[in-house]
Amino acid sequence: xTDAALALAVLRATRAQKLEPQDLSAARSVAxxxxxxxxxxxxxVTLGWGDGDEPQPDGTYSVYSLSRVPLVTFAxxxxxCWRDRHAHPYPGRTTTRKAVLSLARALDLDxxxxxxxxLHDLPGAGLVEISGNTVRxxxxxxxxxxxxxxxxxxxxxxxxxxxxxxx
Amino acid sequence: xxxxxxxxxxxxxVRAALSALELARDPVPGETxxxxxxxSLRAEVASxxxxxGRVLLTADGGYFSGYDDSIADRLVEKGAGVLxxxxxxxxxxxxxxxxxxPRAKGRISGSDWTDAQPTSTDELALNRHLSKRxxxxxxxxxxxxxxxxxxHGAPIAPGPQFLRLTQRRGARLWEExxxxxxxDGTMADVIRRRRRRAAQVGGER
Numbered sequence: 001x002t003d004a005a006l007a008l009a010v011l012r013a014t015r016a017q018k019l020e021p022q023d024l025s026a027a028r029s030v031a032x033x034x035x036x037x038x039x040x041x042x043x044x045v046t047l048g049w050g051d052g053d054e055p056q057p058d059g060t061y062s063v064y065s066l067s068r069v070p071l072v073t074f075a076x077x078x079x080x081c082w083r084d085r086h087a088h089p090y091p092g093r094t095t096t097r098k099a100v101l102s103l104a105r106a107l108d109l110d111x112x113x114x115x116x117x118x119l120h121d122l123p124g125a126g127l128v129e130i131s132g133n134t135v136r137x138x139x140x141x142x143x144x145x146x147x148x149x150x151x152x153x154x155x156x157x158x159x160x161x162x163x164x165x166x167x
Numbered sequence: 168x169x170x171x172x173x174x175x176x177x178x179x180x181v182r183a184a185l186s187a188l189e190l191a192r193d194p195v196p197g198e199t200x201x202x203x204x205x206x207s208l209r210a211e212v213a214s215x216x217x218x219x220g221r222v223l224l225t226a227d228g229g230y231f232s233g234y235d236d237s238i239a240d241r242l243v244e245k246g247a248g249v250l251x252x253x254x255x256x257x258x259x260x261x262x263x264x265x266x267x268x269p270r271a272k273g274r275i276s277g278s279d280w281t282d283a284q285p286t287s288t289d290e291l292a293l294n295r296h297l298s299k300r301x302x303x304x305x306x307x308x309x310x311x312x313x314x315x316x317x318x319h320g321a322p323i324a325p326g327p328q329f330l331r332l333t334q335r336r337g338a339r340l341w342e343e344x345x346x347x348x349x350x351d352g353t354m355a356d357v358i359r360r361r362r363r364r365a366a367q368v369g370g371e372r
Contacts, residue, residue, distance in 0.1 A: 009220030009238045012189075013248030030218050035182040055186040060199040062192040064317060116307050124311025 004030040011038070011047045015126050016139045018044040041142045042091075048143025066125070069109060070117035072160075076103040077118075077128050078152075079159045081137045088149065090142040095135050103160055177208060184212050189221075192313060193327050194229030203230050226330040227279075233331035250314075253297070257305035258314060259347070260291050265324045267344045280329035280337065285322035 004026035010017050011027065019027065024045065028038045035053030038045050049055065057063045066074065080099055081092035097118065104114045118135070122128040126140030152159075173181060184202025187195045197203040202212050213223040220238035224231045234242065242248055250258065265283035269275045275282050288306065292299045306323060309315040313328040332340065342358045349355055 005218060005220035005235070006238060006241055008218075009234060009242060010245065010247050012219075012221075013234075013242050017247075033215050034219050035185055036219075049186065053182050053186060055190045056183075057187075057190070061187050061190075061195045063190060064192050064313065067319060116304075120304060120307040121311050124308055 008034075008036075008047070011045065016041050016044045016046040039143050041139045046139045046142060049145065051145075054145045054147075064125070066121065069113045070121040070125075072107060072109060073100070073104060073114050073117040074122055074127055075159050076100050076107070077122065077135060077137065079103065079162055081135070085153055085156055088142075089144070089152075090137050090139075092137045092141075096133050097130070097135055098133070100135055103162065107160055173211065177211075180205070180208055181211050181215065184208070185215060188212070188216070188223070188230060188232040191231070192317070194226040194231045194330055196229045222333060224331065224333065227281075231331050233333055233336075236333055236335050239333075239336060251308075253301055254305045254308055256297060257291065257302055258309060259344075260294055260297075261286060261309075261315065261323060262325065262340075262344060263348065264290060267348060278337070280325040280332070280340075281327070283324040285324040287323060291323070 003023050007019055007023040007027040008030060010019070024038065027045075031038050031047070032050055035050050037048050037050045039048045055063075077095070077100055078089065080095035080103065082089040083093055100118060101111070101114065104118075105111070118128070119130060123130055123138065126138040128138045129136050180200065180202040182202075184195075184200040187200060195203065197209075202208045209223070216223055216232055217235065220235050221232045222235050224233050262280075264286040266275070266280060269284045274284060288299060288302055291297070291302045291306075297305075306315060310317050310321065310326070313326050316322060316324065316326040329337075345352070346355050346358060
């Protein structure tokens with residue numbers, strides 16, 4: 001099994017990793033044939049999709065999706081972490097669990113379900129990272145295609161507005 | 168035999184199949200992707216998956232991708248993608264209660280891990296070593312990973328990720344449950360002897 005195979009498998013299994021230079025080079029050389037690309041995030045890399053190779057789920061196969069509470073919880077995180085809408089949302093700013101909770105309460109989200117979404121559902125999907133009290137956007141956002149980010153920019157008015165104590 | 172060069176249309180078909188196989192929650196119907204329904208394109212898909220440490224699997228009437236066994240072994244050695252201990256414990260309980268016990272009692276007969284009798288948080292919590300809170304958190308994380316069926320009201324049973332196990336990996340998992348449940352039994356003895364022989368010839372990890 002080649003170094004590229006193991007390196008790409010590691011990236012898939014861990015979502016983001018720092019690779020040795022030869023493994024990184026091997027992964028970069030093989031990724032395009034899979035419709036993938038290796039993207040730098042922080043001091044490591046993650047796997048994204050090549051331009052034009054992004055999956056286009058059109059109902060022909062099932063995909064994982066967020067239910068309402070995790071989706072709204074994520075929208076709260078996006079509001080708080082993505083302040084400069086002209087820039088890419090990742091990495092954005094960090095925020096706190098308290099700030100996200102405050103915004104979620106303003107939207108009438110049930111505390112118990114919101115906490116489960118913030119602490120388990122969203123990190124599981126790579127959409128947020130939690131470290132102690134700090135919340136930041138996850139590496140899955142780093143590889144969002146430009147078209148998706150543009151769509152979000154157009155829908156910015158639908159994102160929750162920060163409350164007074166979360167500005 | 169894989170195709171040595173693809174025309175643009177074939178390349179698109181192969182890449183579309185690859186992204187679906189990797190992203191899908193459930194097995195991908197072969198008829199919906201030319202990259203899977205055409206045997207030569209499917210062979211190309213399998214070859215490219217192999218290049219990334221993955222394999223093409225048939226599952227539940229469709230196709231799925233999974234980790235190559237040798238790559239999976241190395242990922243485990245590296246601790247890459249390995250579950251946290253509490254999640255592992257909860258998952259073990261789920262497998263015991265939903266698959267191992269029903270199979271032993273003849274209530275289910277298939278070898279598909281998703282052919283299972285669901286359990287509940289209350290039943291899992293009968294194990295006094297894990298609090299209900301810890302179990303609920305684990306269940307939530309396992310659902311997010313597709314290891315249990317995703318969704319708030321979904322049954323607590325093996326989820327779609329089990330269809331991404333190779334036959335060897337699935338068999339190994341079953342053996343681990345046998346060793347756990349009846350370590351002094353005949354089957355456990357057979358398993359241990361076979362593994363010792365394989366280790367001696369360097370054939371099994």
